[in-house]
Amino acid sequence: MERKRESRGTGRRAWTAGELTAMGLLAAILSVSAYIVIPLPFTAVSITAQTMVVNLIGMLLGPAQTAAVILVWILLGLAGLPVFSGGAGGAGKLFGPTGGYILGFLVAAVLISLFCRRVKGLGKQTVFLIVVGIPVIYLFGVSWTRYTTGLPWLALLLRDALPFIPLDVVKCLAAAALAKALRRALPGDFS
Numbered sequence: 001m002e003r004k005r006e007s008r009g010t011g012r013r014a015w016t017a018g019e020l021t022a023m024g025l026l027a028a029i030l031s032v033s034a035y036i037v038i039p040l041p042f043t044a045v046s047i048t049a050q051t052m053v054v055n056l057i058g059m060l061l062g063p064a065q066t067a068a069v070i071l072v073w074i075l076l077g078l079a080g081l082p083v084f085s086g087g088a089g090g091a092g093k094l095f096g097p098t099g100g101y102i103l104g105f106l107v108a109a110v111l112i113s114l115f116c117r118r119v120k121g122l123g124k125q126t127v128f129l130i131v132v133g134i135p136v137i138y139l140f141g142v143s144w145t146r147y148t149t150g151l152p153w154l155a156l157l158l159r160d161a162l163p164f165i166p167l168d169v170v171k172c173l174a175a176a177a178l179a180k181a182l183r184r185a186l187p188g189d190f191s
Contacts, residue, residue: 019065026057027069031076031083039086043159044097044145048085051137051168054105055129055175058112060182066113070106077102100144104137111136122180129172134165 015023033049040046058066077083077094084093084102094102115128138161145156 015065023061023065023069026053026060027073027076029053030057030069030073031081034083034085035087037086040163043163045101045141045160045164046085047164047167049171050085050105051134052171052175054109054137055112055133055172056178056182058109058133059116059125059129059175059179061113062117063110063113066109067106070109074102074106097145097148098141099148101137101141103144104140107140108133108136122176125179126172126176129175130169134168134172138164
């Protein structure tokens with residue numbers, strides 16, 4: 001029988017070695033997903049597998065774990081490791097025109113995690129990925145691109161959001177299918 005360890009003075013339980021391992025693996029998968037990239041000639045935004053992995057992380061981990069995984073990934077990229085889209089890294093990528101998508105990943109993943117802890121049922125969770133998670137990523141991404149480039153909102157929506165919706169819906173469905181299989185395999189309670 002495994003005992004839950006309490007962190008000193010916080011009343012919160014410490015993450016187990018199995019949970020930390022799963023978190024590390026998900027951070028690594030998120031980094032690798034940046035290399036699965038299809039550049040588009042009309043935009044600086046590329047099609048990547050990152051959206052699917054961000055959704056998966058939010059579905060599998062608790063909110064604090066989700067935030068930790070995404071923040072570690074962001075810090076690795078900020079330090080210059082090639083973990084962002086297309087194998088890029090550094091402050092230039094984070095604060096460049098597409099950097100808002102990176103922050104959007106963090107916010108969306110935590111919202112997904114919070115929702116998945118409260119609402120059970122893979123169908124409802126999948127709908128949440130599509131109608132909340134993806135729009136949050138687009139909101140941060142397009143807003144930051146607008147701020148850094150000054151391009152008109154309509155042009156950015158037509159160029160940096162609408163073309164990606166169909167494939168992002170497919171990535172949400174894939175993330176949900178993977179989450180269903182992986183939830184049984186992951187150690188710990190991830191809540």
